Amino acid sequence: MLTEVHVPDDVDAAVRLVSSGARALGGGTSLMPWLNDYASPPTELVSLRRAGLARIDVAGEAVTIGAATTLAQVEQDERLEILNPVVRSIASVPVRNLATVGGNLFARQPHGDLAVALVALDARVTLVGADGSRELPAGDDLPPFIVTRVAFALPAAGTFRYVKAARRRWNSASIVTVAAVVTESDGVVTAARVALGGVGPRVVRAHAVEAALVGGPLTEQAIGVAAEAGRSELAPADDAYASAWYRARVFPVHLRRALLGR
């Protein structure tokens, strides 16, 4: 049962409240459905809406996104064109106007597609707790501190790939999400960072796929080999959208479609 809703004007106040047991609330799109219709222990919320965390800074290649920035803000920011297909693949317009970048890091799979992209982009997450701030790579388990921002470097043009296979064109959770940054030189993959959604309880950083891709050409056959190598990294589950079997079965297809565009 909700007992209090705090709306602090700065991060320090928010941190103090969270340290004393309150729960941070971004856009509310994960927490509020639960609080609206289900019994809950006495809960205080700390809304980050006014804490000054909703801004996007782009300086050269360096991107910093405040944690309370909404997905809609990301969608509408022309400097973040590479993330446009990512956020538009998430939920719907009236949800994206609430849901935040920080909140997406905590979304349970098969949601959280922006988090998948941020892992591929090697983003760093800044958190603040009572004992100061710290930085963690996106994809790591996040302690229940307040996320203040995520930062990453814009990848070279044409190197970022993203495919979200879902049951519907718009507004559906993921079956398989593939986000990757693949660098090629002279027809050979020189670096690859591949993150997967929908295929495990958390975002999967597909190390085995990356290892299989690097050093060879980006061909259908090579990707097939990489997908086979990546199978062991998947831990898909049955849910209302698709079975574990189906997710694993179509993973190679969507990996190829993400990396080759066909």
Added chain:
Amino acid sequence: MPRVNPIDSSFFKDERGPGDFTVIGKTVPRSDALGHVTGRTQFFEDRTFPDLAHLKIHRSPHHHALIDSVDTSEALRVPGVLRVLTHEDVPANWYGVLRLIGIGPDDEVVLAEDRVIYRGEPIVAVVADSEAAALEGASKVKVSYTVLPAVLDVEEAMSPDAPVIKKAGTNYFVYEGHHARRIRFGDVEAGFAQADHVFEWRYSSAPIEHAPTETTGCIVEPKPDGRLLIHSNTQAAFFTLDNTALIINRAPTDLQVKGGTVGGGFGGKVDVMVEPLACIAATLTNRPVKFVYTREEEMQVSSPRAAERIYIKDGVMNDGRIVARKIMLYVDAGAYARHSPYGATKAAAHLPGPYTIPNVYADCHCVYTNRTPSSAMRGFGVTIADFAIESQMDRVARALGMDPLQFRLVNAYRDGDMKAHRKEASGTALIEVIQRAAALVGHDLPAEYQAMSSSTPRGAIA
């Protein structure tokens, strides 16, 4: 501009007549549209009361279990909780909605007594000042169970080894002494013996939710004269009133139902699920009480369209005539009958589909399992049967190497044909809709098929 489909007046010209109407046949604007677009249409929940109380349910987490004890003391201590209701507060706890038309037995309980037979079955209702307090109270009800084996498959439920889950002693509805609603027409075995080919396949479906955008609910308002005014989104005002009066043991004249504006029904608001408890709560608290399903309750606890399993065996001649059809149909009624016995009968009357087949045999079973009770939904009894029948028609046509529309036209029912439930067909038009659909997609039909007509007796020259 409205989207209007053309009416092809070249069909049934004589029967259509001049059609010289003033407003009939005209695209008259919808009388409710202005209210819809301005937000002024009043749905049942669009009213406020200063002292409104809220009702929430504690439900079974088990498919099948004995209830050993129910402890509501902690729920009553939640601030804002006004009352808890158990089966002892329901004057006529055993009921069946079809008793209004004389169909029994009363097989369902409003609130569980000594057992639960599906996951989500209501056990205790909690009435509170606020929705949050009612949710909190419902979560604090403590029930201890002895879990029993569950039956979740219709054919397993019919087997003699299955645990019997129903008080009446059978896991199926009994139709005047029979284990199924029967259709017996001609001699189906003779038909198979005569046939050039026999085909048999199985079809099935999973349960489907009505998913109206507005969930099932009501607000019951005690009136100054002691009557109860029920603001409801029921699909059937008097059906709800009469069933509610029987359950709460009040004179029907004590109740008034107001509604008529519903945010989607599709058959999901025909069961009488919320009004009786809200009436009891309003009476005991003397306050207006709202009982509205959460979206999860609507999705998982309100009755779905029944899952069905259908076996169709056809005897077919080389020329495409179906001479025998045998159908074994199982409706998964879930834990309680509700409207499912009626749906299985509706299925029986629909068989063998819109085709004239001289030998038909069907058993339509209404089977109980330990899942959410199914009930009415848009076309129930027919929708899934049509999926099975029309898939079968496609498969048989392909097996015979016949054009799928010609195969249907050969067997299409016509005026004067006797249906399997022994009602003479009249006003038929299957042939014409097939002919017109073929034309719509440029699917050529030979002249003799284009010349067929529903009003020309079978075998006669067109």
Added chain:
Amino acid sequence: MSVKIVNLKVNGVDKAFMARPETTLLLALREQLGLMGAKRGCAQGACGSCTVLLDGAPVVSCLVPAATVDGGDVATVEGLADGRRLSDVQQAFIDGFATQCGFCTPGMIMSAEALLARNPDPTADEVNEAISGNVCRCTGYAPIVSAILDAAQRRRERAEGADQEATL
């Protein structure tokens, strides 16, 4: 448990009300301010029946704790018509038979208004995306999409007319 006074501008008018912690923007509009246009279809943010504009952007008001939007500007379906003159979207929904049960209609219309405010000449697919958070169980969506495209055209024609008037 604390109760807060919340101030909102609703359809251009300043309003204040008392919000309990569990009072969402949707429940505040409906129960405190008597604006019943926004509907509670799921309280999960997944049906869109409660869509209103918050500071100009469509949001599912069921997921917004009222206390967090103190000082905000809210537009609901009740504020669209100018006296008896309906908005182009409202009129196009009536003319195009884009309503059946009507429960999704207010939220659908607010999503459409937000789209057309941002994009006066949307493609059908842009309309599809804009209303993909608004569930309709009756119509099959096609008449709704048609009505929104029709409304866009009416708005453009009106704007051109206003331009011509201004130059005259």
Added chain:
Amino acid sequence: MTLLHGRGFASVNYPTGMNLGGDPSQALVHATTMGGFVVSLSSVDLGQGLKTVVAQCAAETLGIPMENVIVDTADTDTGPHCMGTFASRGTHRVGNAVIMAAREAREVMLQVAADELEVDAGDLETDGTGYVAVKGAAAKRIHISDIALAAHFKQGKTISGRGIFLKERSYPVPETGEMDPDSCQAHACTVAEVEVDDETGVVTVLRLYNTYEIGRALNPAMVAQQVEGGAWMGVSHAIFESTEPYYPASREHGPVDFSEYLMPGPGESPEQTSVILERPASNGPFGAKGIGEMTANAPIPAIANAIFDACGVRLATMPFTPESVLRGLDALRDAA
């Protein structure tokens, strides 16, 4: 990747009404002082447009403008009994009851008019614009507001009518299933065109072509709403919906909201082309049959048959998920 295309057919009929208990609906009509006509019912409009269509039936029968008809419904204190809105019965039952009530009220209205005009009631006709006139002498006429005023304040008559439609109860014969449950049958043939992704099993319903025979299209735009909206639900049933995705093996993972409960969004709506045929039912209001339910039916097998046509996979279990299609494709590939 290959996108495989296929076409499938289905033809169906559907009963109007389903009577196993005696199936009645009633209507009362009365005139107000200035010539409004109130239709009192207890019937429920689920969004299919019952309030509009019964107003049309009343206006047509009374011979008055739609604007003069007021529909007051779904209050059990003021409206007479209606069995309910289900079984494709609303338009048929309630429409018939309203016509019967309106006929009776019309007779009184014409008699009052006849007394005012000092002519024989049999010589009068309505013109649909609000006047009752002598046949062949249109100038000799009286407006319905004057008729209503005369009835109230001068002649002391109630311009009113009672209507009921009852489909009498049918008891099925237990041994044979002989019964008479319905009032008439509507008909449909649907052609579905689909696309199947041979790598993922995803089915896209591209186009639906429908022909419906519905007796009489009382309001063509509302017919289109039923046909189009129902077909969408059929598509949804066919390829998306279930409360138990792992039925019957497991009761787990039942969807709890509109995120998990999958239905086609606006981006998945197929193109639809439909044609209406009318073979009026002898017992229907102006010949109309009920089509509220059936419009979801034919698309489902048409889609199943189209999927087979496209890729050779026969789906005998609803819904036709990408997984079931892909398992079928895999089996075909394994067998090849």
